[in-house]
Amino acid sequence: MTGALLTVPGGENPALLDEAHRLAEELTTSDGESPSVVAVAFDGVVDPESAAVGTPDELVHVVRENGSETFAAGAAGVRTRAAALAQVAEDPRAILLPDTADGADLAALTARRLRGGCVTDCLLRVRDGDLLAGRQVYGGRAYAELSFERGPSVVTLNTEALGTPDEPPADSPDERTVEVSVADDDRVRHLETFDVPEDDLAKARRIVAGGQGLGNPDGFSLIEDLADAFGAAVGSSRPPADDGWVPYDRQIGVTGKEIDVELYVPSAISGDSYHMRSVNAEYLVPINTDPDARIFTFADIGIVGDVYEYAPALAEAIREATDSQGAEETTDGDEAEEVAE
Numbered sequence: 288m289t290g291a292l293l294t295v296p297g298g299e300n301p302a303l304l305d306e307a308h309r310l311a312e313e314l315t316t317s318d319g320e321s322p323s324v325v326a327v328a329f330d331g332v333v334d335p336e337s338a339a340v341g342t343p344d345e346l347v348h349v350v351r352e353n354g355s356e357t358f359a360a361g362a363a364g365v366r367t368r369a370a371a372l373a374q375v376a377e378d379p380r381a382i383l384l385p386d387t388a389d390g391a392d393l394a395a396l397t398a399r400r401l402r403g404g405c406v407t408d409c410l411l412r413v414r415d416g417d418l419l420a421g422r423q424v425y426g427g428r429a430y431a432e433l434s435f436e437r438g439p440s441v442v443t444l445n446t447e448a449l450g451t452p453d454e455p456p457a458d459s460p461d462e463r464t465v466e467v468s469v470a471d472d473d474r475v476r477h478l479e480t481f482d483v484p485e486d487d488l489a490k491a492r493r494i495v496a497g498g499q500g501l502g503n504p505d506g507f508s509l510i511e512d513l514a515d516a517f518g519a520a521v522g523s524s525r526p527p528a529d530d531g532w533v534p535y536d537r538q539i540g541v542t543g544k545e546i547d548v549e550l551y552v553p554s555a556i557s558g559d560s561y562h563m564r565s566v567n568a569e570y571l572v573p574i575n576t577d578p579d580a581r582i583f584t585f586a587d588i589g590i591v592g593d594v595y596e597y598a599p600a601l602a603e604a605i606r607e608a609t610d611s612q613g614a615e616e617t618t619d620g621d622e623a624e625e626v627a628e
């Protein structure tokens with residue numbers, strides 16, 4: 288497989304193979320040599336037939352020694368599959384995986400074993416005979432192109448961006464079975480998957496968020512109440528999520544959600560750049576005891592004071608204002624009806 292383009296489909300994935308064929312064509316040298324396109328199917332994880340949809344030049348079915356056991360899908364089996372992939376790879380030009388959680392794990396571990404370069408969630412292009420990986424950076428505000436210092440280039444491809452090939456070629460590939468001797472990974476003792484509650488912060492129009500300055504998880508009841516008064520969603524900085532005060536899907540920042548809102552009320556949040564880089568807000572109204580806190584440099588207006596005092600006061604003021612506005616509208620409505628009569 289020297290110089291080959293290896294694909295490791297997680298299932299039926301003609302887009303990955305279609306892209307490998309496109310790259311192979313672009314990498315064809317002036318004397319007509321092009322890298323072969325190989326699909327790797329791990330026994331027990333992907334059915335070889337579905338791995339062959341899109342027709343690789345060769346289909347390699349990887350089985351464990353003596354057929355004793357199969358490979359495991361997901362996090363429990365990723366180290367074993369990375370070890371097996373490194374054994375069968377034989378100096379490939381590139382390894383292409385789908386950009387899924389499993390694909391990214393497998394890419395990182397395989398690149399480490401093969402001492403290659405790894406880029407996730409990217410698209411590949413060929414320039415002057417070299418592979419370049421392009422991906423969005425800074426939350427989509429810029430596009431970076433990365434070259435590889437040494438091979439193989441191990442990447443996860445955004446197959447949604449590649450689209451579905453019109454007509455996957457339907458020839459039969461050469462097939463072979465390779466037996467590998469790899470140990471099970473005994474570092475994973477217990478694996479559990481669970482759904483994270485998700486009312487997506489990325490889509491919210493107003494957010495009230497709490498930070499480490501709340502001092503304890505109970506402080507989030509104030510944040511929830513203020514959010515309720517504003518008709519807003521609840522967010523947090525990273526420390527409350529790390530400490531388990533709120534679920535991770537509440538975290539705003541470069542390692543959490545990026546937000547784009549009309550109103551943001553960061554409460555007891557200092558305004559660190561890891562947090563603020565992912566905040567786009569028309570109006571930013573912080574509550575913080577420290578008048579020199581960085582968060583005030585982003586503020587339209589702000590409250591210098593204790594969140595435990597000002598959040599309930601603000602929630603009450605908003606509710607009173609909303610109630611009296613509602614009452615005025617009702618009165619105006621009555622008057623309008625009277626005039627109509």
Ligand SMILES: Cc1cc2nc3c(=O)[nH]c(=O)nc-3n(C[C@H](O)[C@H](O)[C@H](O)COP(=O)(O)OP(=O)(O)OC[C@H]3O[C@@H](n4cnc5c(N)ncnc54)[C@H](O)[C@@H]3O)c2cc1C
Nearest residue numbers: 498499500524525540541542543555556557562575576594
């Ligand atoms: C690689 C990396 C990635 C990171 N990713 C993220 C990320 O995605 N999101 C993120 O948020 N952080 C992230 N961080 C952490 C970041 O650097 C900061 O540590 C974090 O944002 C600080 O959170 P905070 O503002 O809640 O806490 P602090 O910085 O401790 O600020 C607490 C604030 O509360 C105020 N305060 C205290 N008591 C009160 C009170 N009673 N009333 C009102 N105000 C009060 C204080 O004056 C202070 O300004 C990352 C860090 C690293 C290294």
